[in-house]
Amino acid sequence: MHIDLDAFFCAVEELRRPYLKSKPFAVGGPPKGRGVVNSCSYAARSFGVHSAMPMKRALKICPQLIVVKPEPRVYQRASQKVFSVLADFTPLIEQISIDEAFLDLSDLPEDEFALARQIQERIWLETKLPCSIGVATNKLVAKIATDVGKAASKGSNYPRAITVIPPGQEAAFLADLPVRMLWGVGPKTAAVLKRHGIHTIGELANCPQCELVKLFGKMGYDLARHALGIDERPVVQERLVKSISQEVTFEEDIRDETYLRRTLRELVEKVAYRLRQEKLCCRTIRIKLRWPDFTTHLHQRTLPNPTDEESIIFQIAEELFSQLWQPGSAIRLLGVGVSSLSLPVYQLNLWQTESFREHQLLGAIDKLRERYGKSVIHRGLIIDKKHEGV
Amino acid sequence: MKVSVSQQQLAHGLSMVSRAVSPRSTLPVLANVLVATDDGRLRLSATNLEMGITCWIGAQITEQGAITVPARTFSDLVNQLPNELVHLDLNASTHTLNVRCGMSNTDIKGIDAQEFPPMPVAAPQEGVPLNVANFKEMIQQVAFAASTDEARPILQGVLMTAADSEVTLAATDGFRISVRKAALSEPLPVPIQAVIPARALQELARIAADGEQVMTMSVPSGRGQVIFHMKDAELSSLLIEGNFPDYKAIIPRSFKTSTTMTTAAFLKACRQAEIIARDGNYVVRLNILPGETEPGKVEITAQSEETGFSENSVEAAIDGPGLVIAFNVRFLREVLEVIKTPSVVLQTNANNTPGMIKPAGDENYIHLIMPMHLG
Numbered sequence: 001m002h003i004d005l006d007a008f009f010c011a012v013e014e015l016r017r018p019y020l021k022s023k024p025f026a027v028g029g030p031p032k033g034r035g036v037v038n039s040c041s042y043a044a045r046s047f048g049v050h051s052a053m054p055m056k057r058a059l060k061i062c063p064q065l066i067v068v069k070p071e072p073r074v075y076q077r078a079s080q081k082v083f084s085v086l087a088d089f090t091p092l093i094e095q096i097s098i099d100e101a102f103l104d105l106s107d108l109p110e111d112e113f114a115l116a117r118q119i120q121e122r123i124w125l126e127t128k129l130p131c132s133i134g135v136a137t138n139k140l141v142a143k144i145a146t147d148v149g150k151a152a153s154k155g156s157n158y159p160r161a162i163t164v165i166p167p168g169q170e171a172a173f174l175a176d177l178p179v180r181m182l183w184g185v186g187p188k189t190a191a192v193l194k195r196h197g198i199h200t201i202g203e204l205a206n207c208p209q210c211e212l213v214k215l216f217g218k219m220g221y222d223l224a225r226h227a228l229g230i231d232e233r234p235v236v237q238e239r240l241v242k243s244i245s246q247e248v249t250f251e252e253d254i255r256d257e258t259y260l261r262r263t264l265r266e267l268v269e270k271v272a273y274r275l276r277q278e279k280l281c282c283r284t285i286r287i288k289l290r291w292p293d294f295t296t297h298l299h300q301r302t303l304p305n306p307t308d309e310e311s312i313i314f315q316i317a318e319e320l321f322s323q324l325w326q327p328g329s330a331i332r333l334l335g336v337g338v339s340s341l342s343l344p345v346y347q348l349n350l351w352q353t354e355s356f357r358e359h360q361l362l363g364a365i366d367k368l369r370e371r372y373g374k375s376v377i378h379r380g381l382i383i384d385k386k387h388e389g390v
Numbered sequence: 391m392k393v394s395v396s397q398q399q400l401a402h403g404l405s406m407v408s409r410a411v412s413p414r415s416t417l418p419v420l421a422n423v424l425v426a427t428d429d430g431r432l433r434l435s436a437t438n439l440e441m442g443i444t445c446w447i448g449a450q451i452t453e454q455g456a457i458t459v460p461a462r463t464f465s466d467l468v469n470q471l472p473n474e475l476v477h478l479d480l481n482a483s484t485h486t487l488n489v490r491c492g493m494s495n496t497d498i499k500g501i502d503a504q505e506f507p508p509m510p511v512a513a514p515q516e517g518v519p520l521n522v523a524n525f526k527e528m529i530q531q532v533a534f535a536a537s538t539d540e541a542r543p544i545l546q547g548v549l550m551t552a553a554d555s556e557v558t559l560a561a562t563d564g565f566r567i568s569v570r571k572a573a574l575s576e577p578l579p580v581p582i583q584a585v586i587p588a589r590a591l592q593e594l595a596r597i598a599a600d601g602e603q604v605m606t607m608s609v610p611s612g613r614g615q616v617i618f619h620m621k622d623a624e625l626s627s628l629l630i631e632g633n634f635p636d637y638k639a640i641i642p643r644s645f646k647t648s649t650t651m652t653t654a655a656f657l658k659a660c661r662q663a664e665i666i667a668r669d670g671n672y673v674v675r676l677n678i679l680p681g682e683t684e685p686g687k688v689e690i691t692a693q694s695e696e697t698g699f700s701e702n703s704v705e706a707a708i709d710g711p712g713l714v715i716a717f718n719v720r721f722l723r724e725v726l727e728v729i730k731t732p733s734v735v736l737q738t739n740a741n742n743t744p745g746m747i748k749p750a751g752d753e754n755y756i757h758l759i760m761p762m763h764l765g
Contacts, residue, residue: 351640
């Protein structure tokens, strides 16, 4: 079963501010800079507004659009409530994002449709949040079922769709859908398929597997199987975190070195905090720079030993930054990411060392943040920047 | 210079000194080996200015002289020569050494021996006599625990303290400490303390011939040098300056649990665990399980996300409460490889305090290892 909260951020905002009800509004960044739409109400969608659209454009096509500033902490709390409802039905939950999950309910005796209805009702009762559900024998088809159900519901209300694909019907259900709805088919793959006269998933399913392998290599096998509605991936309870990253698109291009380096520090602080929250260490540190002309550079380095120390991550990030960035050049986006994650296993020292002290310091900082919120404490360097901004 | 030497002895001598050659130095003569007649023998010397090695081999000398020749060229050549007499003939005016052996005849261009840095000389009467076999074992048990981190030069050294009738070697890389004591054959008039590069001691252990009984160690005061003198060889090294960390303060005075195992069984289990653990930070867990009625055991497990999982258990006599403690398996393996007694004792307090490993029934050697932290 795939479950997806309908226009999640907007639904939460409507609960907090009832005056928004049925109005076209969007949650996202401010229109004067480079803000984009994170989520928009169904009323706004009927004007053609969609998520990831620049807020400026959204306002052009829908001038009465109300722009709401996002409140991540509020959404996080609402999401937790929803997931605790889901946990009452099964422990087999794979959370994909803040508002999306797979559930494995194959052990439950109830009829799928009734069960889906029951879950939808319980979520509505306890959180007043609408959701759509797709039920199928595997993750791929369930997810597409949700998407199809949602798309079928037109109008300015929440879809609250439930779509059940009975066993054996997977291929038939997919056959008439456009190939783009399959996982792993992006614009490039779709373009290649189109050139070969393949538009629907059914046409893809009829295409001999060897042809697909010729076109796409290994991915061809997956495509052929997916087109038939075959997907054997299990619902994984704890999705392994593979990488953690943070990035920021500046309101306007930045060329000031001090500002950039402080931003880098801030990003590293966030990444390292998440790393510690997940109780992980990283070996690979990556930075991402996007220039005003949208060309993007990635630079990464792998350490001999895993670390969760902010100072080490920052030192590497800064070195990488210095290698990529020429003083005076303007930057549109700056990002920091870590990967090659592992459990935090490290050799203890006989003598108290820098790294030991840093672990103690960061442990204390994390406790403060857990209690009083993330902004309670920052590095001196970063506070400076905040003051300048005021 | 006109000299005849046996090819085998010459090749052996060159292999001894070659480890002190520094091929990429800005000073070209340091890539050379000094070949000189010295009091009826042929002397070979090499130095990298930190460490110097000299050895003497028996030779038929018809004319005195000295030259330096590129170490690599000379030893590669000698290694290829037949096992016969090698005739060395120096043309002093062109600094060219003619090497003749069997049907082979080679000229090697050299650098004037005057340019070779002077090697430190020890006054033999000042030295501390050391038993060669004993001292080699001490080095093997201690030097591996020194650091290889260039950023902390003092930890790249081995602290040697000699006072009264006892000599002690100690090394640490910040994660483990190895300490070995031994008795001296005669009491020292003045105590000696010096930090000797671990590399120099390892070279010494390599070149000290097993057949020899005694070598002398001199630490001439105020020169910052140590010289080990043997019958046919000499090794000198600069000492490392600085304060060696106070390792004695780190060694726990008491332990809660004492676990005795067969050295060979424990070592074998560690070697097996390392095959899995080397892909995952080298971490192994020791689960020390005292037995109520039956004998106790130690379970050794290693897990790596990519490679797999391994479990081994070793029978043990355990005195004290059980404990799960994680170690770098390489550290365990390295110390177990140098323990000579049939049984070994592992002493522990907690999973975040150092564990001590020592040979059962031998109070002269202790090895302390800090555990690994598991998230």
